[in-house]
Amino acid sequence: xxxxxxxxxxxxxxxxxxxxxxxxxxxxxxxxxxxxxxxxxxxxxxxxxxxxxxxxxxxxxxxxxxxxxxxxxxxxxxxxxxxxxxxxxxxxxxxxxxxxxxxxxxxxxxxxxxxxxxxxxxxxxxxxxxxxxxxxxxxxxxxxxxxxxxxxxxxxxxxxxxxxxxxxxxxxxxxxxxxxxxxxxxxxxxxxxxxxxxxxxxxxxxxxxxxxxxxxxxxxxxxxxxxxxxxxxxxxxxxxxxxxxxxxxxxxxxxxxxxxxxxxxxxxxxxxxxxxxxxxxxxxxxxxxxxxxxxxxxxxxxxxxxxxxxxxxxxxxxxxxxxxxxxxxxxxxxxxxxxxxxxxxxxxxxxxxxx
Numbered sequence: 001x002x003x004x005x006x007x008x009x010x011x012x013x014x015x016x017x018x019x020x021x022x023x024x025x026x027x028x029x030x031x032x033x034x035x036x037x038x039x040x041x042x043x044x045x046x047x048x049x050x051x052x053x054x055x056x057x058x059x060x061x062x063x064x065x066x067x068x069x070x071x072x073x074x075x076x077x078x079x080x081x082x083x084x085x086x087x088x089x090x091x092x093x094x095x096x097x098x099x100x101x102x103x104x105x106x107x108x109x110x111x112x113x114x115x116x117x118x119x120x121x122x123x124x125x126x127x128x129x130x131x132x133x134x135x136x137x138x139x140x141x142x143x144x145x146x147x148x149x150x151x152x153x154x155x156x157x158x159x160x161x162x163x164x165x166x167x168x169x170x171x172x173x174x175x176x177x178x179x180x181x182x183x184x185x186x187x188x189x190x191x192x193x194x195x196x197x198x199x200x201x202x203x204x205x206x207x208x209x210x211x212x213x214x215x216x217x218x219x220x221x222x223x224x225x226x227x228x229x230x231x232x233x234x235x236x237x238x239x240x241x242x243x244x245x246x247x248x249x250x251x252x253x254x255x256x257x258x259x260x261x262x263x264x265x266x267x268x269x270x271x272x273x274x275x276x277x278x279x280x281x282x283x284x285x286x287x288x289x290x291x292x293x294x295x296x297x298x299x300x301x302x303x304x305x306x307x308x309x310x311x312x313x314x315x316x317x318x319x320x321x322x323x324x325x326x327x328x329x330x331x332x333x334x335x336x337x338x339x340x341x342x343x344x345x346x347x348x349x350x351x352x353x354x355x
Contacts, residue, residue: 013269042317046305049354051333058117061345062093062110065121068339068346084337084348085137086328089114090163093348094124094135097140107135111165119165136184139191139213140167143182146175154179156195158213166303173211181208187239188287190214194236205264210239225264232266233257243291255279256295258302258312267312277312280304284329298323321353330355 068082085092094109106126110321111119122218125140127133131154133142138161147153156179157170173193182195193211200206204227212218218241225246233248237256240247244261258267269275280299287293291310296303303324306313328338334353339346 007285013328044316046318046320048103048321048351050351051354052352052354054115054348054350056342057091057337057348057350058112058115060117061342061347062112062117062120063346065344067097067121068095082326082339083135084326084328085161086330087138087163091115092138092161094161097123098196109161109165111163113163122165124161124165125167132182134184135161137191138162138285141169141182141184141193143179147177148351152177156182156193158193174209181206181236183214183236185237186285187212188241188243189218192239194239201229203227208236221239223261225259225261226266236289238285238293240287240291240293242289243287243308245287245291247285247293249282250274256282275312277306277308277314279306281325283325285328286329296320296327296329298325303327 006035013029028161053185077306081096083092083094085094091112092109093111094107097106097108105128107124109119109122109124110117111122125133129141130145131145133140135141140159140161142157142159144155144157145153146155154176155172156174156176157172159170159233160168162168174195178197178199180196180199182193184191184193185297186192187210189212191212191214193213194208195207196208198207204226206227207224209220209222209316211220214350223239223246230252231250233246235249236246238247239245246259247256248259249255250257255278258275259265260267267275277295279295280297282295282297283303284296284354285293292315293306293308293310293312295306295308297306298304301323302319304317305320306317320334324338325334328335328337334355336351336353338348338349338351341347
């Protein structure tokens with residue numbers, strides 16, 4: 001079952017179809033943005049092929065109880081960490097809830113089927129029993145303390161968000177004394193849970209356990225990569241199982257790095273330095289059978305699409321629209337979401353763009 005996900009949202013507008021006006025706007029950026037403007041001016045700026053606009057998704061607010069705070073300008077509270085998730089004909093809107101000085105304590109959400117709201121403002125999850133948790137798509141990854149001071153033990157579990165607005169029972173994936181780098185990341189075979197039980201500092205190698213959770217044909221497996229105090233991948237972000245590659249971001253680099261899962265070594269450039277593919281904040285990543293990588297990312301102004309070959313050489317780059325982390329990527333379509341106010345209530349505006 002194909003799942004599409006995005007994380008926190010920023011309101012933005014589409015890039016105009018007029019080339020001249022776009023470059024005029026770029027030239028008017030202040031001095032602190034000149035470097036980024038020069039980069040943008042050398043790229044293709046796509047004219048969005050808008051297939052459909054839905055002014056008020058579901059015909060009404062997704063938050064009738066006004067749990068998401070709006071400021072004086074009508075923008076929603078970004079601290080709510082709003083997520084929009086699409087799975088087949090179901091759309092989930094999920095946000096964090098807070099309890100005074102205790103901070104984030106859980107999740108509330110609304111569910112639409114075939115663009116009609118059927119569940120709104122439902123309490124989904126309470127964080128009282130967990131050390132940490134993360135929602136990635138419809139998967140909720142939780143870490144629980146099941147040990148003691150003398151015998152530490154951590155339990156990693158997964159739960160599934162269903163179309164009626166409830167989470168399934170926990171499925172325990174692992175129970176180990178120490179957990180490092182626990183996360184859910186995309187892969188060429190759907191989402192996968194990844195974690196390590198060593199930091200790599202002493203052994204100079206980090207061994208990750210990878211558990212595919214969307215493809216039953218793949219078994220749990222271990223992958224090992226070299227540890228470098230001043231380099232290497234610190235945050236794994238994507239696994240290409242077909243081509244045996246791990247992608248992620250490093251300690252100091254803001255760009256995308258690649259590591260061979262055969263040797264554990266990073267990809268180097270001609271000067272024997274780690275090869276870096278310059279991308280912004282990752283929104284979506286996928287790969288094809290020959291190892292080409294498609295990346296959607298945000299800089300401070302725009303949403304970009306990058307295509308790299310299997311050695312991180314640039315095949316194409318273009319600007320798709322203005323910056324927005326709330327984009328769901330389909331085979332032939334981009335869904336570009338905005339939170340707007342409609343009758344003084346938070347409402348979703350959807351623009352469907354042909355890829």
